[in-house]
Amino acid sequence: MKRITLLITSILIGMAVHAQTGLPKLILKNIEGKSVQIDTLSNNGKPMIISFFATWCKPCNRELKAINEVYADWQEETGVKLIAISIDQAQNVNKVKPLVDENGWPYEVLLDPNSDLRRALGIQLIPYVLVIDGKGNIVYKHNGYTDGAETELYEKVKEACGK
Template identity: 25%
Template sequence: MNNKIKTIIAGLAFAAFLGIVYVGYTYLSSSYQLNLNTNSTAPKNLSQKSPLKAAPDFTVTDEAGNPVKLSDFRGKPIVLNFWASWCPPCKSEMPHFNKLYSEKKDDVVFLMVDYVDGERETTETGLQYVRDQGFDFPIYFDTEQEAAKAYEVTSIPATFFINTDGKIVTSFQGAIDETSLNEDIQLILN
């Protein structure tokens, strides 16, 4: 009889635990859904419904170590992408960027910014990855995370689409597919 009571109590305790987990999950899920435009890592287009925000300026370095500013490209539409060679979602989207860079490089500036932290990512590992994959787009290195801080990048990949007026038209958090990338490029070309 004692074992039956213990089993019943254990079963009730487990059921109570599952109930608490369910309630917590439901609450957190609804909170998460309400905050889709914050720090979620799920891929999403973050189109702005309010007035367009000016794209913050920053300085990164090119492959030769020369400083390059976002403002150097003023008056041109810009695709700004933050990535790293250790990031699987970044790797999955890179062929799309390379293809569209080949097609649109005369009309759009592609700033492929490698998030260099000096530990998981170095300029050498980023450059080697791009060379090994045969990508044609130029890469830039955010060794001081100045660009990432200016754009409040908390997870990668992250892509920002900047129009000729220097305003962020839309952004995308997570790996972007070729269709979405092309559609968002069209927004900054018009």
């Protein structure tokens, strides 16, 4: 009986240690080609939104456009930073920067052409957003987008910064 208890305890501790509370240790490139280590992303103790999108994904683009309309207000009130991560495959990566420029998105944009980060986080469908608190913990996850969903997202950002 002691062995079973010890085994179960060991398994539970192992699961707790491996539980995904923050971002995985991976390197992606930004749209300028600079390497960015994902697990070191931070916003000086303020929350971050990480939004997975693709150039061909209409709901993704609607979501990023809707957020852009209120992003300056969100930043002023909470200091939030949005990092948009394109999952476009390598042959379509050249479409990302023109889309970002055309829409005037002020977001930091990273490229995940092999879906390494998407897989590491277990993301199946896009659009997909994460809210990360100032300590680097993932505190909210949501996939899909309907008009107005950015309001709920902003509530989660405010919760992440204690407002």
